[in-house]
Amino acid sequence: MTRGSLRVRDTQLRELMDDPDCDLAGLRHTYAQLRVVNRLVAGWRRVYRQRIRPLLRTGQTTTLLDIGSGGGDVARTLARWARRDGFALAVTAIDPDVRAHAFAVAQAPAPGVTFRQAGSADLVAEGSRFDVVVSNHLLHHLDAAELHRLLADSERLARRLVVHNDIARSRLAYAAYRVVSRPFGGRSFIHIDGLRSIRRSYRVEELAEVVAEPWRVAGQFPARVLLLRDSQPQRRRASGPGRRLRASRA
Numbered sequence: 001m002t003r004g005s006l007r008v009r010d011t012q013l014r015e016l017m018d019d020p021d022c023d024l025a026g027l028r029h030t031y032a033q034l035r036v037v038n039r040l041v042a043g044w045r046r047v048y049r050q051r052i053r054p055l056l057r058t059g060q061t062t063t064l065l066d067i068g069s070g071g072g073d074v075a076r077t078l079a080r081w082a083r084r085d086g087f088a089l090a091v092t093a094i095d096p097d098v099r100a101h102a103f104a105v106a107q108a109p110a111p112g113v114t115f116r117q118a119g120s121a122d123l124v125a126e127g128s129r130f131d132v133v134v135s136n137h138l139l140h141h142l143d144a145a146e147l148h149r150l151l152a153d154s155e156r157l158a159r160r161l162v163v164h165n166d167i168a169r170s171r172l173a174y175a176a177y178r179v180v181s182r183p184f185g186g187r188s189f190i191h192i193d194g195l196r197s198i199r200r201s202y203r204v205e206e207l208a209e210v211v212a213e214p215w216r217v218a219g220q221f222p223a224r225v226l227l228l229r230d231s232q233p234q235r236r237r238a239s240g241p242g243r244r245l246r247a248s249r250a
Contacts, residue, residue, distance in 0.1 A: 006169060006170070006171055006174060006198075006199060009140075009169065009199070009200055009201065009202065009206070010196075010199040010200055011143070011200060013196045013199055013200055014196075015141070015189070015192075015193040015196050015197060015200075016189040016192060016193050017030055017189050017193055018141065022189070024099065025187070026187060026188055026189055027099060027103075027188075027189070028103055029187045029188035029190075030188040030189045030190050030193065031070060031071030031100070031103045032071065032188075033184055033188050033190045034070065034071055034073060034190070035071065035073040036184075037181075037190065037194070038073055038074055038077075038136065038137075039073075039077075041222060041223070041224075042074070042136060042137070042165060042224070043165065043220050043221075043222070043224045044074060044077060044078065044136070044165065045081075046220065047134075047163055047165060047220075047226070048078060048081050048082075051161060051163055051228075052064070052078065052082075052132060052134075052161070052163070053081075053082070053085065053087075055131065055132065055160055055161060056082060056085070056087035056089065057087070058086060058087065060088065061088040061089070061090050062082075062087065062088065062089050062090070062131045062132065063089075063090050063091075063092070063129075063130040063131045063132070064078060064089055064090070064091045064092070064130060064131065064132040064133070064134065065091075065092050065093075065094065065123070065128075065130040065132070065133045065134070065157060065158075066078075066091060066092070066093040066094065066134050066135065066136070067094060067119075067120050067133065067134070067135040067138060067150070067153075067154070068094070068095055068135050068136070068137075068138040068141075069093035069094060069095045069100070069104065069115070069136075070095060070100050070104070070136070070137075071100060071103050071104055071107075072093050072103075072104035072107065072110075072113070072115060074134070074136045075091045075093035075110070075113050075115075076091075076107075076110040076113055078091060078134075079091045079110060079111065079112040079113050080110070082112075083111065083112060088112070089112055090112055090114075091112055091113045091114070092113075092114050092116060092130065093113060093114070093115050093116070094115075094116045094117070094118045094119065094120070094122075094123065095115075095117065095118075096117065096118060096119040097117075098117060101115060101116070101117035120150060120153035120154070120157065121149070121153055123153075123157055124153050124156050124157060128157060129157060129158075129159055130157055130158060130159065131158070131159050131160045131161070132158065132160060132161045132162075132163070133154050133157050133158040133161070133162045133163075134162070134163045134164070134165065135150075135163075135164045135165065135166075136165050136166075137165075137166055137167065137197065138150070138164065138166065139164055139166040139201075139202065139207070139225075139227065140166055140167060140197055140200040140201040140202065141200070144210070147210070150164075151211065151215065151227075151229075154229065155229065158229065159231070160230065160231050161228075161229070161230045161231070162227075162228065162229040162230070163226060163227075163228055164226070164227040164228075165224060165225075165226055166201060166202065166224070166225050166226075166227070167197055167198055167201040167223060167224065167225070168201065168202070168203055168204055168219060168223045168224055168225040169198055169199065169200075169201040169202065169203050170198075170203070170223055172223070173198055173222070173223035174195065174198045174199070177194050177195060177198060178191075178195060181194050181195075201225070202225055203225070204217055204218070204219040204225050207225055207227060211227065214229055215227060215228065215229050216228050216229070
């Protein structure tokens with residue numbers, strides 16, 4: 001692969017925020033700025049409306065787990081939307097990184113949200129279960145073995161729905177992010193790490209090649225890839241254990 005090519009995933013790249021010795025001030029600024037990035041491009045409003053909100057019921061508390069929650073903005077946002085719609089959504093947000101956990105709990109308390117320094121395997125060991133399991137910008141950080149461990153944990157933890165929401169790699173996404181994020185990169189890793197994230201990320205068809213039913217993969221505008229599992233997987237014309245999936249559009 002030539003330098004800077006987007007034809008294949010560049011799994012050798014390492015994001016600055018993943019370095020345990022990275023500058024803490026820069027990391028905190030990155031977590032803070034990710035609130036803006038997620039609000040603009042992560043597409044959680046559409047995911048909430050189309051996939052999570054239909055599962056909520058008046059008078060019942062729905063439980064949701066956010067794996068790799070980082071600074072906690074997605075967990076807070078989902079709880080706020082549900083509360084605004086008149087539903088009780090109890091969100092547990094977990095991250096094994098002590099720095100992410102410290103940042104999240106240092107923010108103002110969010111009704112319905114609990115933060116824990118933990119990984120998904122810890123909750124599996126506890127026997128925990130949740131109605132919905134989600135993650136944001138997590139898949140591209142994982143190698144193949146870590147991805148399949150995450151999916152196995154997600155299956156054990158989720159009663160009804162799993163949504164792993166990540167970036168879809170493309171030249172357009174890379175070019176647009178390079179321009180838009182440059183003014184925000186002065187005191188944070190948001191510019192450099194965002195570009196590296198895109199280069200590490202899957203295209204929709206690539207992710208569909210590495211997972212099997214009952215998982216399914218869907219694209220979502222702009223430049224998103226969703227890895228989904230629900231309690232009633234869509235019927236497909238072919239069947240069989242380990243069958244590779246075809247990508248679809250959300």
